[in-house]
Amino acid sequence: EHIPFSHTRYPEKEMVKRSQEFYALLSKRRSVRFISNEEVPMEVIDNVIKTAGTAPSGAHTEPWTFVVVKDLDVKHKIREIIEEEEEINYLKRMGRQWVTDLKKLRTNWVKEYLDTAPVLILIFKQVHGVAASGKRKVHYYNEISVSIACGLLLAALQNAGLVTVTTTPLNCGPRLRVLLGRPTNEKLLMLLPVGYASKEATVPNLTRKPVDQIRVTV
Amino acid sequence: EHIPFSHTRYPEKEMVKRSQEFYALLSKRRSVRFISNEEVPMEVIDNVIKTAGTAPSGAHTEPWTFVVVKDLDVKHKIREIIEEEEEINYLKRMGRQWVTDLKKLRTNWVKEYLDTAPVLILIFKQVHGVAASGKRKVHYYNEISVSIACGLLLAALQNAGLVTVTTTPLNCGPRLRVLLGRPTNEKLLMLLPVGYASKEATVPNLTRKPVDQIRVTV
Ligand SMILES: Cc1cc2nc3c(=O)[nH]c(=O)nc-3n(C[C@H](O)[C@H](O)[C@H](O)COP(=O)(O)O)c2cc1C
Ligand SMILES: Cc1cc2nc3c(=O)[nH]c(=O)nc-3n(C[C@H](O)[C@H](O)[C@H](O)COP(=O)(O)O)c2cc1C
Numbered sequence A, B: 001e002h003i004p005f006s007h008t009r010y011p012e013k014e015m016v017k018r019s020q021e022f023y024a025l026l027s028k029r030r031s032v033r034f035i036s037n038e039e040v041p042m043e044v045i046d047n048v049i050k051t052a053g054t055a056p057s058g059a060h061t062e063p064w065t066f067v068v069v070k071d072l073d074v075k076h077k078i079r080e081i082i083e084e085e086e087e088i089n090y091l092k093r094m095g096r097q098w099v100t101d102l103k104k105l106r107t108n109w110v111k112e113y114l115d116t117a118p119v120l121i122l123i124f125k126q127v128h129g130v131a132a133s134g135k136r137k138v139h140y141y142n143e144i145s146v147s148i149a150c151g152l153l154l155a156a157l158q159n160a161g162l163v164t165v166t167t168t169p170l171n172c173g174p175r176l177r178v179l180l181g182r183p184t185n186e187k188l189l190m191l192l193p194v195g196y197a198s199k200e201a202t203v204p205n206l207t208r209k210p211v212d213q214i215r216v217t218v
Helices: A012-026 A042-050 A072-093 A095-105 A142-160 A173-179 B010-027 B043-054 B074-092 B096-105 B141-159 B173-179
Strands: A002-004 A064-069 A119-128 A128-130 A136-138 A186-194 A202-204 A215-217 B002-004 B066-070 B119-126 B126-128 B135-138 B184-196 B200-203 B213-218
Touching: A012 A142, A012 B043, A012 B141, A042 A064, A042 A119, A042 A142, A042 B010, A064 A072, A064 A142, A072 A119, A072 A173, A095 B135, A119 A142, A136 B096, A142 A186, A142 B010, A142 B141, A142 B184, B010 B141, B043 B066, B043 B119, B043 B141, B066 B074, B066 B141, B074 B119, B074 B173, B119 B141, B141 B184, B173 B184
Parallel strands: A064 B213, A215 B066
Antiparallel strands: A002 B200, A064 A119, A119 A186, A128 A136, A202 B002, B066 B119, B119 B184, B126 B135
16 A cells, blocks of 8 residues: 655755755764773664664565673673684684785774773674564665664764764674574674773774765766 | 874763753654755765764774765666665565565665665675775774764754654665675665655654663662
């Protein structure tokens, strides 16, 4: 069944202004790896997750689960799993080229932010669904859909004045899934530590490509 | 080299308000498949693409190309390719289950919006890069990174009062890549027709999962 779509339009001048302001807001986003232990309002966390849940998804399957971890012990267990696996990643699994490509970021396997950030959000993609009948439901394009939802989540965090770093803890998915009691149809896609930047936070001195290098007009 | 990070913080009340307003804005987003042929301000298109280009990416590889198509003939050629392939998709490649799962959306292989939308944005992921030396550069997590960028693009379009529908034209990537003269390291990830909703636009009467079904707290 279809229903009429009601379109919110703005005058052209306002469209230009809104698009400039949104660009200005998001262009200040950086991946921050130094997060203070100050608490954040949980209502904001709820709202950013609700925002992520507005994402489009293949055949409207909404194939995402957002696990919000606040418990200190669970955060610490997550840190232990990730540091153990990441040490092996850096020393063996990633290989020399990958480690070289990460030098400019000065990342390594020590992840203090996993203890200090007041909230960790672990995003799982549901690689298939389960119908009420117990039958498998296909989740078309689930990784792309959940990644789009993560894009909305990152925008929402930036809009609220919170920081995070997009992380994909290599080889940690299965252990973290078991730790958090998630079902086998869910695979870890991303982990976002969320909070305020710590006072001494620094970021790699990176620049972004100018628009002419990412856009082609036909 | 690292530089100090300057954090924009808001008082708690304002964080809550900003997060509510952003949720309210994005919750009104819908995939719109009826787009009028009215022109849109190109400055807005530039700004939404610049916004997408602020996305995080694995090892800061920025593995995206946004092809903006305005030319009527090229749009029509795109439509011809997609309708030809989509007819085969619906009749043969997708299978009965997939076609059944799409029934509620009432989509088919006729894509009038590819002619009527004033702008098509085709998003390519660069599956690897090419260094100045000619050597291949690895693009870690390129599909996830580009999908996150598409999430920012969708948020930016919604913020500007434009509509689109996220599409993944199955089996059309290679022909569209050749039509647009893109190199072989670029693969089509998504096509977004962009414009204003046409007056008679309707949308499927879908609801979204409530937050308790997508969020788990630990
Ligand atoms: C990865 C992905 C692929 C999609 N592919 C198509 C497509 O090829 N054609 C189409 O009409 N809609 C497509 N959609 C749109 C979904 O059907 C739509 O997002 C879903 O029905 C929810 O509706 P909403 O976006 O209005 O919330 C796609 C969405 C995503 C995220
Ligand atoms: C898919 C993806 C995976 C990433 N994985 C990690 C990670 O495991 N650890 C980390 O410290 N940063 C990770 N990053 C963050 C990138 O290094 C960062 O986005 C990039 O250097 C650009 O910096 P910016 O986000 O400040 O613009 C990842 C980013 C993306 C998009």
